[in-house]
Amino acid sequence: MTVKQISVFLENKAGTLAELTDFLNRHNIDMRALSLAEAQDFGIVRMIVDDVYAATNVLKEAGYVFSITPVLAVKMADEPGGLYRILKVLGDGGVNLEYMYAFLANQEAYTILRVADEDKAAEVLKRNGIMPVCQDEIAAL
Numbered sequence: 001m002t003v004k005q006i007s008v009f010l011e012n013k014a015g016t017l018a019e020l021t022d023f024l025n026r027h028n029i030d031m032r033a034l035s036l037a038e039a040q041d042f043g044i045v046r047m048i049v050d051d052v053y054a055a056t057n058v059l060k061e062a063g064y065v066f067s068i069t070p071v072l073a074v075k076m077a078d079e080p081g082g083l084y085r086i087l088k089v090l091g092d093g094g095v096n097l098e099y100m101y102a103f104l105a106n107q108e109a110y111t112i113l114r115v116a117d118e119d120k121a122a123e124v125l126k127r128n129g130i131m132p133v134c135q136d137e138i139a140a141l
Helices: 016-026 052-061 082-092 118-127 135-139
Strands: 003-011 031-038 042-049 065-076 097-105 108-115
Touching: 003 016, 003 052, 003 108, 003 135, 016 031, 016 042, 016 052, 031 097, 031 108, 042 065, 052 065, 065 082, 065 118, 082 097, 082 108, 082 118, 108 118
Parallel strands: none
Antiparallel strands: 003 042, 003 065, 031 042, 065 108, 097 108
């Protein structure tokens, strides 16, 4: 059970992130979560959106360079130790975390996890009573 993350490659210069977010706004695409990683000449905007199909269609039509990556989304306790529990379960299960980011929605805390083996990570989480969130649940937030 994965969620589709859209990674958009942007030139690393003033205003490009504002342009992207304005573009998404004008096309009624609602971001649920966003992470920005940068290098010297470019940045990677990783985002979870409400409508992946619509977002990828308009991004493609506008000439944005992007990719879609499967990631795990997990609801976590919004309290001290909430994230630790998830990370501990994954570490004890031998799951290596490549990157992650978190967000709040409707007074709930979520984390997005990128791992090499989504099936193994999902199984480890489920065995420990942590259920990954599906794409439809994210869209409904």
